Structure formats: structure tokens, C-alpha cells
Amino acid sequence: MLLVQRMTTDGRHLFRLRSVVPLVLVPLVLIAADRLAHFELRWGGQAEDMWLLSCALLSGLGLALRCFTVGFAPPGTSGRGTTIPSAASLNDRGIYSIVRNPLYLANAIMWLGVALATASGWFAAVTMLAYWLYIERVISAEESFLAEQFGDAYDRWIEHTPCFLPRPSLWRPADIGFSLRTVLRREYPGLIVLAVAFPLMDYITDVLIGGEPWRHWLRTDRGWFIFFVGGIAVGLIIRCLKKLHLLDEADR
DSSP states (O other): HHHHHHHHHHHHHHHHHTTTTTGGGGHHHHHHHHHHHHHHHHOHHHHHHHHHHHEEEEHHHHHHHHHHHHHHTTTTTTTTOOOSSSSSSOOOSSSSHHHHHHHHHHHHHHHHHHHHTTTOOOOHHHHHHHHHHHHHHHHHHHHHHHHHHHHHHHHHHHHHSSSSSSSGGGOOOOOOOOOOOHHHHHHHHHHHHHHHHHHHHHHHIIIITTTOOOOHHHHHHHHHHHHHHHHHHHHHHHHHHTTTTTTTOOOO
8 A cells, every 4th residue: 555545544544533632642741741840940930830821822822723714614614523524615715725724733833832831842842743643644634535525626726725834925815704603613622621731731730740739729820720710611601502502603
């Protein structure tokens, strides 16, 4: 079997696991978090909080890119499905006019922020390498499906549109307007992930590794605790609205 065929086949299997693949790195997070504890000992708690906040803002930028992409996506595109690739139409407008995989680029930015939060260079490098090896195969499977589904139109699109690094000069406006309901309906899981990841990183560093009493952590780092509770609460409220079909749209 040719290498590209093997990558496509592997990508189809990995596509079904794309919601759980990041969990493979969790044990490494616990090891890498020790670097953040050393960072705090050397530079102080305030510097640690600023570092974590900067990393959270980077991940937030990735989430914002996802929201922007999904908000302008036509019905039946840019889905979160985990069975097989699907697309009701070829989306080549808006952000898809300057990059073919904006959602995977957004995910890379989100996970880079989480990885850097450990203050471990080796963990950030391993995370990005693992992500690229994984997503390269998923993209290969999706491109095989799209090429078969849309033929010449797809070939013309990929001929000038970059796979992963945007080329702003190619920008063409989206055909439809931005939908906040679509964003809320589809992107609240990302908010929950970030609301858990960064406070948990601080908790692991200060309490589990540093030995700080958890009650003291709640007093001194209550900002992260508020971020955790607030993010989870907002995410669950949006989920309830979705379950009650209050975020449904007839044309999206």
C-alpha cells in the first residue's frame, strides 16, 4: 500500500477517535506540570499566574478562531461528527478562502496554549509533533472524501488555498451571515475544556506538587477557581439551551 493510502486509511480510523485522542497526553501533563512548579519557585506565584493567563489567552484565541469559522459555516459543513467525514457543500468562502483547515489550525492553537501552560518546552514540542502526526492523517482522509465528493471544484480550490497556514490575500467574503446561535450550539465544549484545563494546571502545581493546602489555594488563587466555576456554569447553561432546542435555527 502506498504511504498516502496508508495515511488516508489511518486517518479514517483516527477520525472516529478525534474526541478522545488528546486524552493520550494526560499522563505526560502530570509529568510536565513539575516544570511549572519549578517556574513558580524561581519567579514567584504572580509570575506563574501571568504565565498561565497568557497561555489561556492563546488558547482563547484558538477558540475564537473556531467560533469565527463555525459562525459563518453553511449548513452541513464544519461539523463535529466522529463517525465519517461529511459535507453537504464545498465551503470555499470566508475563512475557507484563505486556509483549507481553519478548525484544525484553531485546535492547534488551543492545545499549544495548554501545552505551554506547563512551562515545559519538551512537552509543548511533543504535543505539537503528536498533533501534527495525528491531524495530517485525519486531513488526508477528509481530503480523499472531499475530492471524491466534489471533484473538479475541490481540485480548483486546493490548487491555490493553503492547507494549514492562512494566506489573507486570498480572502473572499462568506456567502451567509454570522450566526451566534450556531456558535453557542456547537462550540460550548471548547469553553468547558479551557475552563477546566488552566485552573486544573494551577491546582496540580500548587496543591498536588507544591503541597499547598487546598483551602489556602482557594483563597490565594480564587481567580482561577472563579474562572473554573464560571466557565463550567456558562457551558452547562448553553448545553441546556441546546437540549431545549432554544438555539435551533431553521436554516443552519
